[in-house]
Amino acid sequence: MKSMTGYGKATVARDGRELTVELKSVNHRFLDISTKIPRAFIAHEDIIRNILSRLLSRGHVDVFINYALSGDSDKVVSLDMALARGYVQAAHRLSEEFPELHHDFNVNALMRSNEVVSLEQTEENEQVLREMLGEAVEQAATKLNEMRETEGNALRRDLLGKIDNVERLLNKVKTYAPRVAEQYRDKLRARIEEALGDVQLDESKLANEVCFFADKSCIDEEITRLSSHIAHAREILAEESPVGRKLDFLVQEFNRETNTICSKSSYLELTDVALEMKNEIEKIREQVQNLE
Numbered sequence: 001m002k003s004m005t006g007y008g009k010a011t012v013a014r015d016g017r018e019l020t021v022e023l024k025s026v027n028h029r030f031l032d033i034s035t036k037i038p039r040a041f042i043a044h045e046d047i048i049r050n051i052l053s054r055l056l057s058r059g060h061v062d063v064f065i066n067y068a069l070s071g072d073s074d075k076v077v078s079l080d081m082a083l084a085r086g087y088v089q090a091a092h093r094l095s096e097e098f099p100e101l102h103h104d105f106n107v108n109a110l111m112r113s114n115e116v117v118s119l120e121q122t123e124e125n126e127q128v129l130r131e132m133l134g135e136a137v138e139q140a141a142t143k144l145n146e147m148r149e150t151e152g153n154a155l156r157r158d159l160l161g162k163i164d165n166v167e168r169l170l171n172k173v174k175t176y177a178p179r180v181a182e183q184y185r186d187k188l189r190a191r192i193e194e195a196l197g198d199v200q201l202d203e204s205k206l207a208n209e210v211c212f213f214a215d216k217s218c219i220d221e222e223i224t225r226l227s228s229h230i231a232h233a234r235e236i237l238a239e240e241s242p243v244g245r246k247l248d249f250l251v252q253e254f255n256r257e258t259n260t261i262c263s264k265s266s267y268l269e270l271t272d273v274a275l276e277m278k279n280e281i282e283k284i285r286e287q288v289q290n291l292e
Contacts, residue, residue: 001149001152001153001155001156001237001239001240001242001243001291001292002145002148002149002151002152002242002291002292003148003149003151003152003154003155003290003291003292004025004026004027004028004058004059004148004244004290004291004292005025005026005027005059005148005151005290006023006024006025006144006145006147006148006151007022007023007024007025007143007144007147008022008023008139008140008141008142008143008144008145008146008147009021009022009023009140009143010135010136010137010138010139010140010143011136012132012135012136012139014128014131014132015128016069017067017068017069017128017132018067018068018069019065019066019067019129019132019133019136020065020066020067020136021063021064021065021133021136021137021139021140022063022064022065022066022140023052023061023062023063023064023137023140023141023144024061024062024064025056025059025060025061025062025144025148026059026060027059027060027289027290028058028059028060029058030058031052031053031056031057031058031059031061032059032060032061033048033049033052033053033061033063034060034061034062034063035048035063035065036062036063036064036065037063037064037065038065038066038067040067040129041065041067041129041133043126044126044129044130044133047130047133047134047137048063048133048137051134051137051138051141052137052141055138055141055142055145056141056144056145056292057242057292058242058244058245058292059292061144063137065133078117078118079116079117080115080116080117080118083113083115083116084110084113084116087105087110087113087116088105088110091103091105148292151290152291152292155287155290155291156237158287159233159237159247159284159287159288160234160237162280162283162284162287163230163233163234163237163284165280166226166230166254166277166280166281166284167227167230169273169274169276169277169280170223170226170227170230170277172273173219173223173261173270173273173274173277174223176269176270176273177219177220177223177270218264219260219261219264219265222257222258222260222261222264223261225253225257226254226257226258226261229250229253229254229257232250233247233250233254236250242291242292243291243292244288244289244291244292247288247291248285248288248289251281251284251285251288254281254284255278255281255285258274258277258278258281259278261274261277262274262275262278
């Protein structure tokens with residue numbers, strides 16, 4: 001089980017070249033890859049996406065690439081000798097034509113001319129670049145996954161603890177549930193006796209009313225389903241495959257059953273426990289958003 005948050009970095013060096021890949025991932029509903037790479041690697045972006053799609057299933061991933069030559073420069077100086085010769089000849093003619101002018105034309109003047117002296121990028125071996133890029137991305141993604149797995153295991157422990165709390169609260173709900181009908185019966189009897197005074201209470205009608213209320217407020221099904229969801233959540237958390245989407249759906253079911261318990265409850269202690277359970281489930285939902 002993995003978190004969606006992590007960082008991985010790898011450097012590959014070959015033939016005087018050095019390529020560094022950094023990956024940073026955060027939460028996202030799907031796999032979203034954003035690349036910030038030199039122009040020389042734009043044509044090879046498919047390698048990055050293919051590798052990350054194979055190794056990651058969810059998360060927003062930022063990809064940073066730094067590339068440099070550790071040996072000779074990757075640029076060469078190009079000279080336009082014909083143009084330089086023309087400049088020199090023109091300078092001599094001007095000097096002869098206007099001898100009264102100061103003659104300061106020299107090699108430095110030629111070097112400052114962008115037309116005469118220019119820098120050109122040396123031709124890269126595209127196959128070598130692709131191999132280095134693939135190797136670096138693979139290594140960085142492996143380190144990213146190692147960090148995500150470490151954080152995922154910590155999240156697993158935290159979620160299991162919160163699920164234990166939900167189960168503890170559910171056990172309280174189970175003990176309070178039978179008291180709902182009893183409390184309703186006692187309150188109803190008291191109100192009727194207060195209203196009727198000395199008139200004899202019809203016990204059979206009271207029993208029917210209490211039975212109707214007990215059926216309407218029964219939460220046995222919700223308790224059973226919630227117990228089943230708790231067991232299922234523990235099974236999912238034992239898996240090593242991506243479980244974020246499964247747990248996200250299951251937590252919605254947790255909330256559904258707890259909301260129904262709250263809506264059916266007229267017993268103060270039960271309502272308080274159900275609300276506490278909702279609060280714990282919300283904490284679970286927030287943590288589940290971090291899982292791959």
